[in-house]
Amino acid sequence: MEIHEDVPCPFCGTICDDIICKVEGDEVVSTQNACRIGNAKFVHAEGAERYKKPMIRKSGELVEVSMDEAVEEAAKMLVESKRPLMYGWSSVDCDAQSVGVELAEESFAVIDNTATVCHGPSLLAVHDVGYPVCTLGEVKNRADVVIYWGCNPLHAHPRHFSRHVFSRGFFRERGRSDRTVIVVDPRESDTSKLADVHVQVEFDKDYELLDAIRTALRGKKILYEQVAGVPRETIEATVELLKKAQFGILFFGMGITHSRGKNRNIDAGIRTIQDLNAHAKFTLIPMRGHYNVNGFNQVCTWETGYPFCVDFADGSAKYNPGETGSNDLLQNKETDGMFVIGADPGAHFPQKALEVMAEIPVVTIEPHRTPTTELSDVIIPPAFVGIETEGTAYRMDGIPIKMKKLVETDLLSDKEILVRILTRVRELKASK
Amino acid sequence: MNEVVLTPKEQPYVPIETSTIKPDDFANKSIDEIKDLEVWYGNTSSKIGDFFDVEGESGPTPAETNILIDGDVYNTKRIGQGMTDGKITVNGNVNMYVGAEMEGGIITVNGNADSWAGQDMRGGELIINGNARDYVGSSYRGDWRGMTGGIITIKGNAQNEVAEYMLGGKLIIQGDVRHMPGVHMNGGLLVIEGNVISRPGGEMKNGTIVIKGIVSEFLPGFEYHGIEKDLNIQGESIKGSFYKFKGDFSEKGPDGTVYVAVAGNNHIVP
Ligand code: SF4
Numbered sequence: 001m002e003i004h005e006d007v008p009c010p011f012c013g014t015i016c017d018d019i020i021c022k023v024e025g026d027e028v029v030s031t032q033n034a035c036r037i038g039n040a041k042f043v044h045a046e047g048a049e050r051y052k053k054p055m056i057r058k059s060g061e062l063v064e065v066s067m068d069e070a071v072e073e074a075a076k077m078l079v080e081s082k083r084p085l086m087y088g089w090s091s092v093d094c095d096a097q098s099v100g101v102e103l104a105e106e107s108f109a110v111i112d113n114t115a116t117v118c119h120g121p122s123l124l125a126v127h128d129v130g131y132p133v134c135t136l137g138e139v140k141n142r143a144d145v146v147i148y149w150g151c152n153p154l155h156a157h158p159r160h161f162s163r164h165v166f167s168r169g170f171f172r173e174r175g176r177s178d179r180t181v182i183v184v185d186p187r188e189s190d191t192s193k194l195a196d197v198h199v200q201v202e203f204d205k206d207y208e209l210l211d212a213i214r215t216a217l218r219g220k221k222i223l224y225e226q227v228a229g230v231p232r233e234t235i236e237a238t239v240e241l242l243k244k245a246q247f248g249i250l251f252f253g254m255g256i257t258h259s260r261g262k263n264r265n266i267d268a269g270i271r272t273i274q275d276l277n278a279h280a281k282f283t284l285i286p287m288r289g290h291y292n293v294n295g296f297n298q299v300c301t302w303e304t305g306y307p308f309c310v311d312f313a314d315g316s317a318k319y320n321p322g323e324t325g326s327n328d329l330l331q332n333k334e335t336d337g338m339f340v341i342g343a344d345p346g347a348h349f350p351q352k353a354l355e356v357m358a359e360i361p362v363v364t365i366e367p368h369r370t371p372t373t374e375l376s377d378v379i380i381p382p383a384f385v386g387i388e389t390e391g392t393a394y395r396m397d398g399i400p401i402k403m404k405k406l407v408e409t410d411l412l413s414d415k416e417i418l419v420r421i422l423t424r425v426r427e428l429k430a431s432k
Numbered sequence: 433m434n435e436v437v438l439t440p441k442e443q444p445y446v447p448i449e450t451s452t453i454k455p456d457d458f459a460n461k462s463i464d465e466i467k468d469l470e471v472w473y474g475n476t477s478s479k480i481g482d483f484f485d486v487e488g489e490s491g492p493t494p495a496e497t498n499i500l501i502d503g504d505v506y507n508t509k510r511i512g513q514g515m516t517d518g519k520i521t522v523n524g525n526v527n528m529y530v531g532a533e534m535e536g537g538i539i540t541v542n543g544n545a546d547s548w549a550g551q552d553m554r555g556g557e558l559i560i561n562g563n564a565r566d567y568v569g570s571s572y573r574g575d576w577r578g579m580t581g582g583i584i585t586i587k588g589n590a591q592n593e594v595a596e597y598m599l600g601g602k603l604i605i606q607g608d609v610r611h612m613p614g615v616h617m618n619g620g621l622l623v624i625e626g627n628v629i630s631r632p633g634g635e636m637k638n639g640t641i642v643i644k645g646i647v648s649e650f651l652p653g654f655e656y657h658g659i660e661k662d663l664n665i666q667g668e669s670i671k672g673s674f675y676k677f678k679g680d681f682s683e684k685g686p687d688g689t690v691y692v693a694v695a696g697n698n699h700i701v702p
Contacts, residue, residue, distance in 0.1 A: 081474075082446040082473065082474030082475060082476065083446045083474040083475060084475075107475075108475030108476075109475070124573070124574075127573060127574030128574060128576070128616075207631060207634065208631075208649070208651060208652060210682070211634065211635075211651045211652055211653040211680065211682045212652040212653065212682075214653065214681075214682035214683075215652060215653040215680075215681045215682050218681060218682070218684070220653075220655070220681040222652045222653075223650075223651075223652045223653070223654055223655070223656065223702050224652050224702055225702075227652045260611065260630070261611060261612065261631070264593075264612060264615060264631075264634065264635075267635070268634075268635065268682070271635070271682070312475070313472060313474060313475040314472055314475070314477075319573065320548075320573055321573070322547060322548075322566065322567070323528060323547070323548075332447075333445065334446055334447055335446075336445060336446055336474070
């Protein structure tokens with residue numbers, strides 16, 4: 001038996017880096033410090049069917065094939081499609097993502113990640129109005145006002161609250177009692193129960209509330225007595241509280257990125273933080289879901305200039321979410337071949353997109369049986385990053401973390417699989 | 433005036449991009465040369481002749497060249513992108529970016545248009561006789577300078593974020609729109625003759641929005657300025673009584689104006 005300390009958790013965007021893992025043979029048998037979902041990822045939750053061999057669907061049935069045959073089929077799909085879509089990338093490491101961008105360019109494909117259905121609207125807002133961020137370490141050591149807007153970390157990022165709000169920091173020696181926590185959420189949640197102030201904004205009215213907050217911040221009178229279900233006086237009092245912060249932080253999640261107005265909610269949210277800086281130090285961090293969803297946006301931006309939805313159709317990088325997003329391409333029936341890696345669109349995309357996925361060839365790099373593999377024609381199982389192979393991942397606040405290898409495996413890493421497909425795509429193109 | 437007639441063959445599954453369909457590219461060319469102009473078909477370079485039968489004759493200059501697309505081109509993007517003169521008429525639906533970056537001339541679509549019609553328009557006239565989708569007369573993603581000139585008329589309805597970051601020109605929508613018309617508007621005139629669901633003029637700093645129909649929800653960052661009758665804005669005279677609002681005061685020192693018809697809109701007055 002071996003004990004590994006300070007292991008980063010490859011599940012959610014918090015990437016806790018204090019996990020202790022007990023390893024026996026080629027398996028992690030138990031963990032300490034991880035939350036339940038993190039622990040489940042390390043010790044392989046019961047019920048999840050793990051693939052160990054590549055497979056191809058032949059007359060409706062998945063049959064095991066050699067790695068060479070699976071790679072050949074994947075490469076052929078990419079070369080033969082007129083508008084291939086390469087989607088996912090959020091549960092693989094940055095080196096694999098970088099090969100992925102190269103593969104997309106070589107295949108004249110569109111490359112997009114899961115941000116398209118989570119924080120894509122935040123990325124759009126960032127182009128329009130900027131990105132005043134800080135690190136989670138600064139939050140822990142400095143923050144005295146913490147806002148969670150449209151997110152429920154107690155369920156989605158279980159250790160986020162304990163690591164950054166309850167914990168003691170350099171300037172916050174008493175931990176939780178040195179901080180004011182504000183939760184903005186239409187529902188009562190386990191997070192809102194721990195808050196000092198719960199602003200129960202009406203569903204779909206986040207933008208209205210932000211518009212009122214910004215108007216009050218400029219010392220102007222809010223037009224209506226009640227906005228988004230919140231009385232004018234409450235908004236004004238909250239604004240006064242925010243203005244007195246020594247170090248404020250806004251964490252925001254899908255409750256605001258995907259309510260009515262989407263990117264405009266985040267646009268107004270970022271502007272609010274910028275406006276607040278006239279009175280107090282204020283920053284923000286998006287609550288990213290997959291542990292390396294941020295990594296893809298970083299890699300894609302430094303390789304192409306754009307964070308997601310990048311279209312290489314004519315060989316150069318073009319970008320327009322709304323046209324080049326995965327759901328746009330599927331629902332408008334523009335794509336004729338799909339490559340999925342490190343994500344499960346079969347579980348998360350709308351019905352209309354899935355109907356198109358069922359019609360076109362789908363190649364999937366995926367360790368488990370998922371709704372996506374049910375729709376796939378080629379499946380190649382990779383090793384798990386952070387457990388069976390190492391790699392780099394970007395935490396939600398943009399800090400790169402080295403993921404560890406804990407156990408041995410015969411499986412290829414995502415990067416090795418992608419390099420093989422890239423090599424074959426180049427050969428097929430040369431022989432055309 | 434000479435005319436080139438494009439009759440579409442069957443529209444492909446994967447869309448084509450045809451910014452070469454404009455008088456600037458057709459003028460002074462033979463029919464065979466026009467058939468040979470490049471279009472993008474998914475990720476491959478293709479030719480106009482692969483997707484259209486081409487007949488007629490082009491004029492010596494763009495101004496003397498009319499293009500008629502006689503049929504439905506619902507899977508064709510970027511028709512007339514960047515055109516400076518002449519005319520394009522489409523007897524059918526078009527896909528995204530019709531008349532994007534156009535500087536002059538007239539485009540008439542006798543059908544519906546997809547999103548980004550007249551994106552970054554500088555001049556000329558774009559008329560959609562059916563409906564349009566999102567981002568009519570908007571900016572390029574991330575740019576804070578959208579449409580600067582010209583006139584867009586949508587006879588039917590449009591959807592979200594029309595006139596986003598608009599700086600100049602006129603945009604008239606005769607039907608209804610959904611959310612956030614004129615978001616981040618910095619100039620120009622947006623007239624909506626039908627209804628608006630929510631947030632007209634969000635984060636606007638300048639320019640004018642006139643809404644003749646019903647606005648279901650209005651933003652709290654505006655200031656109410658009473659009733660004004662019979663407006664005259666940018667040479668456009670608009671009859672009727674309107675509630676006047678200035679804003680959006682969530683922005684610094686805004687000078688935007690939103691007029692909303694008195695009839696049916698009592699609920700948005702404080
Ligand atoms: S909070 Fe997230 S990163 Fe931390 S242990 Fe749980 S799943 Fe892993």
